[in-house]
Amino acid sequence: xxxxxxxxxxxxxxxxxxxxxxxxxxxxxxxxxxxxxxxxxxxxxxxxxxxxxxxxxxxxxxxxxxxxxxxxxxxxxxxxxxxxxxxxxxxxxxxxxxxxxxxxxxxxxxxxxxxxxxxxxxxxxxxxxxxxxxxxxxxxxxxxxxxxxxxxxxxxxxxxxxxxxxxxxxxxxxxxxxxxxxxxxxxxxxxxxxxxxxxxxxxxxx
Amino acid sequence: xxxxxxxxxxxxxxxxxxxxxxxxxxxxxxxxxxxxxxxxxxxxxxxxxxxxxxxxxxxxxxxxxxxxxxxxxxxxxxxxxxxxxxxxxxxxxxxxxxxxxxxxxxxxxxxxxxxxxxxxxxxxxxxxxxxxxxxxxxxxxxxxxxxxxxxxxxxxxxxxxxxxxxxxxxxxxxxxxxxxxxxxxxxxxxxxxxxxxxxxxxxxxxxxxxxxxxxxxxxxxxxxxxxxxxxxxxxxxxxxxxxxxxxxxxxxxxxxxxxx
Numbered sequence: 527x528x529x530x531x532x533x534x535x536x537x538x539x540x541x542x543x544x545x546x547x548x549x550x551x552x553x554x555x556x557x558x559x560x561x562x563x564x565x566x567x568x569x570x571x572x573x574x575x576x577x578x579x580x581x582x583x584x585x586x587x588x589x590x591x592x593x594x595x596x597x598x599x600x601x602x603x604x605x606x607x608x609x610x611x612x613x614x615x616x617x618x619x620x621x622x623x624x625x626x627x628x629x630x631x632x633x634x635x636x637x638x639x640x641x642x643x644x645x646x647x648x649x650x651x652x653x654x655x656x657x658x659x660x661x662x663x664x665x666x667x668x669x670x671x672x673x674x675x676x677x678x679x680x681x682x683x684x685x686x687x688x689x690x691x692x693x694x695x696x697x698x699x700x701x702x703x704x705x706x707x708x709x710x711x712x713x714x715x716x717x718x719x720x721x722x723x724x725x726x727x728x729x730x731x732x
Numbered sequence: 733x734x735x736x737x738x739x740x741x742x743x744x745x746x747x748x749x750x751x752x753x754x755x756x757x758x759x760x761x762x763x764x765x766x767x768x769x770x771x772x773x774x775x776x777x778x779x780x781x782x783x784x785x786x787x788x789x790x791x792x793x794x795x796x797x798x799x800x801x802x803x804x805x806x807x808x809x810x811x812x813x814x815x816x817x818x819x820x821x822x823x824x825x826x827x828x829x830x831x832x833x834x835x836x837x838x839x840x841x842x843x844x845x846x847x848x849x850x851x852x853x854x855x856x857x858x859x860x861x862x863x864x865x866x867x868x869x870x871x872x873x874x875x876x877x878x879x880x881x882x883x884x885x886x887x888x889x890x891x892x893x894x895x896x897x898x899x900x901x902x903x904x905x906x907x908x909x910x911x912x913x914x915x916x917x918x919x920x921x922x923x924x925x926x927x928x929x930x931x932x933x934x935x936x937x938x939x940x941x942x943x944x945x946x947x948x949x950x951x952x953x954x955x956x957x958x959x960x961x962x963x964x965x966x967x968x969x970x971x972x973x974x975x976x977x978x979x980x981x982x983x984x985x986x987x988x989x990x991x992x
Contacts, residue, residue: 570810672845672854672920679841679923679970680811686924689774694926 568594573680574706578673580638583650583666590706593665596634597729598702599722602683602695604641605653610697613715615657617699622663624723629730630663638677640685640693642668681708701725704732758782758983759907761864766873768862769958778863783856784980786835786898786909787917788847790827793836796847797824803843812842816973833897835915835978841970844918844979853981855920858965860982862958865912867905874905875955884957887913894976912957915978916964925966 568574574591582588601618603611618635639645650666685695701710710725761783765775797804804824805817818838822828848854868874894915901913
């Protein structure tokens with residue numbers, strides 16, 4: 527038995543080693559920077575290569591690529607969540623408050639639902655009003671279950687439905703450059719958002 | 733008379749299998765409810781579905797690549813596959829020294845998902861996969877059977893089994909093969925696993941990284957084999973290509989055949 531534990535430990539360790547070259551996230555709460563390439567062509571690592579179509583809080587159909595040209599700050603939530611999500615939303619608002627007003631046209635704050643069945647456009651709309659997030663730079667998205675799963679895979683966000691109304695999920699705020707390349711991720715609740723804000727500023731200056 | 737009866741049974745069985753409109757490469761799984769190792773304190777309900785008897789092979793995957801060249805190793809986007817993708821294939825159009833009927837491995841979750849979608853199928857969910865995997869050769873739930881866990885753990889200990897051909901381990905109650913002892917397999921929602929103390933999150937202990945993270949404790953610590961599978965799923969990312977990680981597809985039954 528001991529041998530098996532050891533063997534498995536090694537297996538996980540080896541798998542981790544193999545991935546070391548391109549594993550961008552190292553430690554929780556630390557900033558990551560992914561090398562980016564600027565060009566007219568969509569960069570290889572752009573999430574805008576994902577073919578999915580999403581629906582926003584105004585029931586309009588959206589392709590992620592529609593946001594190209596803006597810096598995107600993204601988080602995955604569900605509106606019936608009572609524990610972590612309100613804090614995540616508060617973190618997002620806190621970040622928004624620190625972006626100078628003249629830049630707000632160049633930035634998009636996006637909340638993607640992990641509970642698309644419950645989070646209809648109407649529900650997302652109501653949520654945005656309750657939270658006073660009705661300005662154009664706030665966007666709420668829902669997609670199909672498969673597309674949501676795929677998007678979470680790109681963001682390394684884990685989530686699982688644990689009861690009819692509740693999900694457990696990882697709390698990660700992600701920043702994308704104007705071409706949809708992931709440039710920064712921060713995991714945890716109520717953590718210092720200074721690095722996230724620095725990353726946003728850097729991208730806005732480009 | 734006996735012979736005629738047998739013949740009639742044989743024909744009936746044939747007709748039965750015909751009505752699924754499937755080749756024998758898939759078998760029907762009768763749904764049910766069970767308590768998975770992780771993620772819930774209540775039993776989960778799994779519906780009826782069809783599952784591939786064996787994992788997808790190198791030859792199968794080569795055919796997929798011929799029709800979907802965007803998944804060839806020279807063309808795949810780095811967003812969807814890391815640098816290990818099909819690393820043992822000498823070229824875009826050859827699996828080289830790998831056996832044609834060995835399971836394809838070193839493929840990312842995206843590639844596996846797209847393969848299944850190409851055939852109008854999908855990857856199984858963890859709950860579906862684990863539901864089928866708890867079957868022994870004779871029972872839909874063999875977890876309490878003497879020696880079953882031990883047999884599986886024994887299979888897990890054999891090295892380099894990913895090089896073997898599919899169909900070389902045991903066939904379970906449902907007629908599904910190779911769930912244990914050949915390769916690990918991608919699932920649709922592999923990224924629903926949140927295990928505290930996973931390598932990259934060790935430093936923070938997972939305290940406030942997950943909403944409702946405490947709800948994901950193990951239900952049966954004796955099921956060490958399942959623990960290994962869940963931990964492995966929690967350690968991979970969608971673009972990883974790993975040499976002992978393959979996949980198989982499932983298919984929902986048409987609505988009118990779902991009642992039975």
